[in-house]
Amino acid sequence: MMDFSLMIHGGAGAIRDPQRYEASLRAIVESGANLLAAGSSALDAVVHCVALLEDDPLFNAGRGSVLNADGEVLCDASVMDGRTLKAGAVAAIRGVKNPARLAYEVMEHSGHVLLVGEGAERFARARRLAFEGEDYFKTQERVAQLAKAKRKREIALDHSGAGDGKYGTVGAVARDRNGDLAAATSTGGVVNQLSGRVGDSPIIGAGTFADNASCAVSCTGVGEDFIRVSLARTASFFVEFRAMQAEEAAREAIRYLVAKVNGQGGLIVVDRQGRCGQAHSTPGMLTAQFAGGVARVDAT
Ligand code: ASP
Numbered sequence: 137m138m139d140f141s142l143m144i145h146g147g148a149g150a151i152r153d154p155q156r157y158e159a160s161l162r163a164i165v166e167s168g169a170n171l172l173a174a175g176s177s178a179l180d181a182v183v184h185c186v187a188l189l190e191d192d193p194l195f196n197a198g199r200g201s202v203l204n205a206d207g208e209v210l211c212d213a214s215v216m217d218g219r220t221l222k223a224g225a226v227a228a229i230r231g232v233k234n235p236a237r238l239a240y241e242v243m244e245h246s247g248h249v250l251l252v253g254e255g256a257e258r259f260a261r262a263r264r265l266a267f268e269g270e271d272y273f274k275t276q277e278r279v280a281q282l283a284k285a286k287r288k289r290e291i292a293l294d295h296s297g298a299g300d301g302k303y304g305t306v307g308a309v310a311r312d313r314n315g316d317l318a319a320a321t322s323t324g325g326v327v328n329q330l331s332g333r334v335g336d337s338p339i340i341g342a343g344t345f346a347d348n349a350s351c352a353v354s355c356t357g358v359g360e361d362f363i364r365v366s367l368a369r370t371a372s373f374f375v376e377f378r379a380m381q382a383e384e385a386a387r388e389a390i391r392y393l394v395a396k397v398n399g400q401g402g403l404i405v406v407d408r409q410g411r412c413g414q415a416h417s418t419p420g421m422l423t424a425q426f427a428g429g430v431a432r433v434d435a436t
Contacts, residue, residue, distance in 0.1 A: 139428065140172040141311045141410040144185050146195050146422035146435075147304015148356045148402035154420065154435035157194060157304075161424035161433045164188045168308065169426035178310035178318035178352070179217050179240075186213070186236040186320040189306035193275050197306040198234060199268070200275050201324020203282040206331045209273040211235040211324055212338040214250075215243055218317030218346035225250040225338035229257055231273075233266040236322045239338070241265065250338060285328035292327045304422055305337060307344070307354025309406040317408060319344045319352035319368075326359070335359020341369035348408060350376035351385065357401010357418065365396050367403065375407050382406060383413030390415040 144165050146157055168185040172178070190198025201209045213235035214225035224243025227250065232238050241263045242251050251259055260267070285292055305323035312318075321344045323337040336343035336359035343359065345368035346352035353368040362368070371389035374380045380388060382405040393399035394417050402416025404423055412425045420436040 139410060140169070140313050141406050141412055141425070141427040142168050142172060142181060142185070142308065143404045143406055143412045143414070143423060143425040144168070144189065144306070144308045145354060145356055145402070145404045145414070146189065146306055148416045148418040148421040149304065150418065151420040151422060151436065154422065157422050157435050158433050160192050160194055161422060161435065162431055165424040165426050165431050168310070169431065172310060172312055175313060178312040178316050179215070181310045181312065182308040182318045182320040183215060183236050183240050185308040186306055186322050187234040190234050190236060190322055195306045196304050196324045197322040199273055200278065201273055202327045203274065203278050204325065204329045204331050204333070207282060208331065209270070209324055210331070211322065212334055213239040213320070213322035214338045214340060214344040215239045215320040216318065216340055216344050216346040217243070218348040218352055221347060223249050223340045225340060226256045227252045227334045227338040228332060229253065229260070231257065231267045231269070232260045233268045236320050238265055239320070249340065281327055291329055305356040307356060307404060309346070309352035309354050309404050311352070311406050311408065311410045315348070315408065317346045317348050317352040317406065319346040319354045321354045336362035336367070339363055341366045343368060345369050345372050347372055347376070351382060351405050351407040353403055353405050355401060355403040356421070358399060361393060361397045361399030362401060365393055365399065367393055367399070371403060371405055381413065382411040386413040386415035390417050393417060
């Protein structure tokens, strides 16, 4: 039996109060590591971790998501299984407590990869997923953050500009004891985005990718940049075809993102040997990893 590895992120940007996230990140990575230690699949572990991050109002996903220009929370999420290359994703959904769990259901039970809007919500009801009212998702801090973004007429990453440095898109990547890889990502998008705007998080190959032949990847940052260069798939390409390890692939992917589109953001990677890596072009990024039996939080 191999050892397992797990890495999670809580977004990238100019993070003004990084210590605020440490306890959450540590508790969540340890909870995921316990599952993997008990023999859970990488897929179950990444969905579990992302659902916990969604439940935590500190992060821009599920409860506590950023608000769009209409003052609404619309969520996006995706998941990918590196063993089978199956993937599931949802975009612009309202009211579903855990968008990552819905992405998983789409992957396992819809016969499709991506469901959006009302159809995705109907599917969530059919699968008996939990729903919550508007008040559950919309926190006071998010209302203030949107007001500030509107005053400054900007559309911003949660951790930058109008972002008050307290929140972030979330993701997880893992390798389980069988050597299988998986990745999941979830977000409320960017502050003051147009209603109907969808970023990279639910786009397989842009915000999320996993393949046992290479690595599992979850991204965070300005989604438009990540979509235009298929960043998650590009990182996995570096592992698969250029024999890079996780850390080098993460760094090269960010170099590529900046060179091609001057992109802002970061990514986490676990490769098929279980090595973890991360890189970002933003001033900071929130990550935590569990590898070789130890949890480490990196909040900068
Ligand atoms: N990537 C997300 C999006 O563009 C935002 C983020 O990572 O904070 O929707």
